[in-house]
Amino acid sequence: MADTLIAPVADEAPPVEERRRSPRVRKTPVTYLLRFIVTAYLFFLVAWPVSLVVTNTFDNGWESIRSLLEDPDMVVALQLSAYVAVWSVLINTVFGVGMSLLLVRYEFPGKRALNALLDLPLSVSPIVVGLALVLVYGGRNGWFGPTLAGWGIDVIFSTPGIIMATTFVALPLMIRELVPVLEEIGIEQEQAAESLGANGLQRFWRITLPSIKWGITYGVVLTLARSLGEFGAVKVVSGNVLGQTRTATLAVEEKYLNFDQQGAYATAFLLAMVSVACIVIVGIIRPKNHN
Amino acid sequence: MSIEVSGLNKKFGDFVALDDVNVTIPTGQLTALLGPSGGGKSTLLRIIAGLEKADTGSVSIEGVEATHLPAQKRNVGFVFQHYAVFKHMTVAKNVAFGLEIRKRPKDEIEHRVQELLKLVHLSQFAHRLPSQLSGGQRQRMALARALAVEPSVLLLDEPFGALDAKVRKELRDWLRRLHDDVHVTTVFVTHDQEEAMEVADEIVVINEGRVEQVGSPDQLYDEPANDFVMSFLGEVTHLGGISLRPHDIELEASPQLAGSVEGTVSRMVRIGFEVRLTVLTVDGDEVSVVVTRAHARSHGLQEGSTVWLTPAAGATVVPRMAAAV
16 A cells, blocks of 8 residues: 555656657658748748738838827727627627537437537638628518517617627637537536535536636637637628727728728737737646646 | 335336346445446446436435435435546545535534545645546545545445556555445445455345345355356356356266266366366266366376366355356
């Protein structure tokens, strides 16, 4: 007994050094060729264009960003984008967690169909999503819209429509992040908690939620990035009313078409920075041993 | 009687996991549910714990009708084969879980956790995460966690199944000693007959969803109810119309005892002090016999020798069943 007490700690996991040591691959000309192709590909497709956005933004120093923030319509657009993104993240987190639990923990007829349906927002063009929402909720000719309008709720050409379109488009991201995590943790921890006297709510707050918190965090980051950047679906449903329903991405397009390239680049830069910041922050606060 | 199970049936689709099971588990004892994999013993344990629902039948724990009680209200401690540790909590937090759910005062929880960690020899690991413990340590922590709520019964589902042989043996001895100290009614599932015989006060043999026999380890070994129990608890061979253990056969080089059966040694393997023989009898049986090295030598046994076999006096025998081959 004594020797197991003082303990080889973690006798299952091999030491770190051992895992890192991968078999040495001999470097041939093919290795260098492949490296070159990958680097060039990423450079021309991603790094160069993005870096041009940055350099163009700062052609005149901070001037472009300052003038952007001094334009009240632009401030409204940025605020609207943030507002919509936050709602989309909230809605998708709540429903994403619920839906993932449903998909992983329960068997029910139509589960496969639901699973396939959840990928729909990724596979259809956002424009189609926007048009579909107009068909249902359009204030004049929509299927359900006139009824809602009768109650004084405008969906299309108004903030609720923008939130709906954005939420729809970002819907699968949280679920696709959470399902594998839930599958991996299994239900034994919850059963253990159950036998220790915890009720459903206590099990969820104390066991399930802490176990999937990093999955949720990544889901939130992805959903946030996607929501901030959504353009097509929002363009259809927003009506693009200056200072009311014009989001930041719509502003980028408008500025670009109006030959205000500097403004377009600056707005695009701000949007991109928020997403990058999210990823960096998560990278910093995430525990090192998390895998 | 601590746990009473009656008329329990459970099916998974077409598969019958439990078939009219009736068992009574005595208070304060260490009981083993023993049987081959897929025999229904884990299902029975999980139904007792409330983690699985029976199709029909009833369960009562300490005289309380528990059939429809959810797991969280049964006050049972459950230990899983793969530990089911709460990965995001420290060892101390894991053990404290049940007490925190019960909203006990903070200092009482702290005191009790320290006491339990001492009991399972994990005091110095209180602030570690489970991922920093070995398998055996994790299982001891799981045991402390289950004991923390002072359960009326402690249920262990193949508790040592995921551990390596050496740690398994240590933990087995340790569980026995722990039970002698704590005296909580304990039921554990195992497919290892040696483990059951060594640790348990009482063994319930379960096969194909039915209870084959209930008894103390000695009773089971000496008076097996049937061929299955006998063969599950140790090696079995068939001589004439009976089943018996290979070491319970007397072997002579000449017909000395009445009723002895003549045969020829067809195979002979020596392992340490024992010699294992396969004897083809004139009746057409293939009989395994185990004798000591000295015995084999004194009779000058070798492959091809003619021998006479008799069941030893006091041997455990059961009538041979048609199904058993």
